[in-house]
Amino acid sequence: MTLLRIAFFELRILFYSKRGLLASGLYALTGFMAATGYFILNQELDNQIQKASEQEGLSFSVALNAADYARSELYQGFMGFCSGLPIEQINTAIMGTPIFAILLWALSWILPTLILLTTYDVLSSPLASHTFRFETFRASRLEILLGRLLAHCGQFILGLLLIAIIAIFALWSEETIGLFQGEHTFQSFLIFLINILTIGVTYCALIFLGSVLSPSNRGALFLCALLLTLISSGPTVMAWQWGEDNTLVQLFSHLSPTHFTHKLWHASLKEFGYGLLAYGSLFTLYLGATYIIFSRKNL
Amino acid sequence: MTDFAIETLNLTKSFGHTHAVNGLNLSINLGSIFGLIGENGAGKSTTFGMFGGWLKPSSGKAKILGTPLQNLHKLRGKIGFLPQDSFLPPQERVENIALYFCHLAGVPKNQAKKERNRILQLVNLQDAARNQVKELSHGMYKRLCLAQAIAGKPQLIFLDEPTAGLDPTQTLRVKAIIQEHLQGATVVISSHQLEQLEKLCTHGAIIHEGKIVASGSMDELTGKNQQLKIELAPQTSIALEKLASHLPQYSFSLNDRFLECLVPHGLSVEDAIHATVSHIFADGGRILGIERGGSLESFYLATTQKS
Numbered sequence: 001m002t003l004l005r006i007a008f009f010e011l012r013i014l015f016y017s018k019r020g021l022l023a024s025g026l027y028a029l030t031g032f033m034a035a036t037g038y039f040i041l042n043q044e045l046d047n048q049i050q051k052a053s054e055q056e057g058l059s060f061s062v063a064l065n066a067a068d069y070a071r072s073e074l075y076q077g078f079m080g081f082c083s084g085l086p087i088e089q090i091n092t093a094i095m096g097t098p099i100f101a102i103l104l105w106a107l108s109w110i111l112p113t114l115i116l117l118t119t120y121d122v123l124s125s126p127l128a129s130h131t132f133r134f135e136t137f138r139a140s141r142l143e144i145l146l147g148r149l150l151a152h153c154g155q156f157i158l159g160l161l162l163i164a165i166i167a168i169f170a171l172w173s174e175e176t177i178g179l180f181q182g183e184h185t186f187q188s189f190l191i192f193l194i195n196i197l198t199i200g201v202t203y204c205a206l207i208f209l210g211s212v213l214s215p216s217n218r219g220a221l222f223l224c225a226l227l228l229t230l231i232s233s234g235p236t237v238m239a240w241q242w243g244e245d246n247t248l249v250q251l252f253s254h255l256s257p258t259h260f261t262h263k264l265w266h267a268s269l270k271e272f273g274y275g276l277l278a279y280g281s282l283f284t285l286y287l288g289a290t291y292i293i294f295s296r297k298n299l
Numbered sequence: 300m301t302d303f304a305i306e307t308l309n310l311t312k313s314f315g316h317t318h319a320v321n322g323l324n325l326s327i328n329l330g331s332i333f334g335l336i337g338e339n340g341a342g343k344s345t346t347f348g349m350f351g352g353w354l355k356p357s358s359g360k361a362k363i364l365g366t367p368l369q370n371l372h373k374l375r376g377k378i379g380f381l382p383q384d385s386f387l388p389p390q391e392r393v394e395n396i397a398l399y400f401c402h403l404a405g406v407p408k409n410q411a412k413k414e415r416n417r418i419l420q421l422v423n424l425q426d427a428a429r430n431q432v433k434e435l436s437h438g439m440y441k442r443l444c445l446a447q448a449i450a451g452k453p454q455l456i457f458l459d460e461p462t463a464g465l466d467p468t469q470t471l472r473v474k475a476i477i478q479e480h481l482q483g484a485t486v487v488i489s490s491h492q493l494e495q496l497e498k499l500c501t502h503g504a505i506i507h508e509g510k511i512v513a514s515g516s517m518d519e520l521t522g523k524n525q526q527l528k529i530e531l532a533p534q535t536s537i538a539l540e541k542l543a544s545h546l547p548q549y550s551f552s553l554n555d556r557f558l559e560c561l562v563p564h565g566l567s568v569e570d571a572i573h574a575t576v577s578h579i580f581a582d583g584g585r586i587l588g589i590e591r592g593g594s595l596e597s598f599y600l601a602t603t604q605k606s
Contacts, residue, residue: 002375002403005399005402005403006403009395009399012391012395013388013390013391016390016391017390129385129386130353130382130384130385130386131385131386131387131388132353133348133351133353133380133382133385134380134382134385134387134400134447135403136351136352136353136371136372137351137352137371137372137374137375137378137380138372138375138376138378138400138403138404138405139372139375139403140372143372296355298348298353298354298355299353299354
């Protein structure tokens, strides 16, 4: 109960602050960008139909078939690129609902930055201003930490809702909403939500770790950005330097959430489960480290 | 059930090689208003920090309301704290902050708003309830911090420099709140303002270089039961030897026109006044005034210089 009280209070503060407004704006912008990207992709494919029918003097139905083929090839290539998986291994529900696939891919790249911008001072700011001193005699440090984590997860969940609403409205205005009526829509939406929540919560825990390590807000921003960069690009750079089979590279790459992203796109339930387990483990690792440091800190 | 609100045994807090609090042994009676007195850097705020749970002791033990310090959160609602140099979220409204701390203090949901209104009224902030924290003056902010400390009527309240930076009117208001509205609760106050503590507190301790160098009731600390200072009229002369032989149980000294009398432990100060004054009058002397004990300030200076 105390945990929820802290979470609601923090969430209120998040939404009433200028940064909260900025975060909402960024989430909204992401929604617009995803919808625009999706719209442009569709426009491009429609142009291909037009071209095919004009240049080759094909009948409309033949041109449509040719364009569908092009659409299919382009789309499959795009999906393979996004997921990092051979096309036959990608979850058919995700394949069948392009908007969620595009949103998922875009968000898995943008979300870490959004979470960084909205969360980097979650612990460093109250540490610097000694705000925790009003809570330490009324709640355990675990409750204080989890309350804030819940609030920040709540913020990005509400941000996701904002993205979804804006994307849907943007697509509706272009009358492409029909694409949501596929047989896999609900399943795809569910997978999209699970994936994005898993990724978001894990990155939240990572940013919490960066935030607790620094006694100042600027330091926290720098540390969190450094952590994100190291975790995201570190394994690739290390593999380039020492080769992918290097033990240290292997170990380091398993600490990075990006290493397991493709599993969340997988058609196999087992692989999908492994993906969730990996993200769960990383979340526990980051949050556990944060708690250990936080519980020993002088507030 | 313990009679002590706080008991510590060799409580120590070190920062690197510096011992901010060094083997603190302290007992604070339930229901007392206790003053923790010490200069800057003496260890007052560090001691408060350990009691408030934001500093982890390096060694030693402490119990608060019978509960070990490491289980402090189990006392939720029984402790209130006014920390020093701590900041509340500036963009949040006063009423929301007060309500939040009522909730955190364990006030039932259906009584929380009533309790919030009570504490805001007590610190005279009811008219600023809809203001944001950043709009408050220093005095109003300090009173809001005091309000959160007394939310939920805690049994034990720590006030770290409660009147620092307040004007005389607000200082009087804070004193009145402590004296009139916190009755029954144990109140521990840390302050530099010795005169204020002397009037406000029933008990106190002097902390110097991280250690308690004196503690007891305020009467004991100020020597009200051990010292008498009698101002003699100008024409009065005292024969000290005669006085000492007549009242051998007391020690006398004469300093200009002031006769000082030390009353040993176990003897009544009232008896000492009666006997000494009777002797002076019997010898035809006259007195201008009697002062019991010294000031807390003089005792504090004497104690810290000695140690």
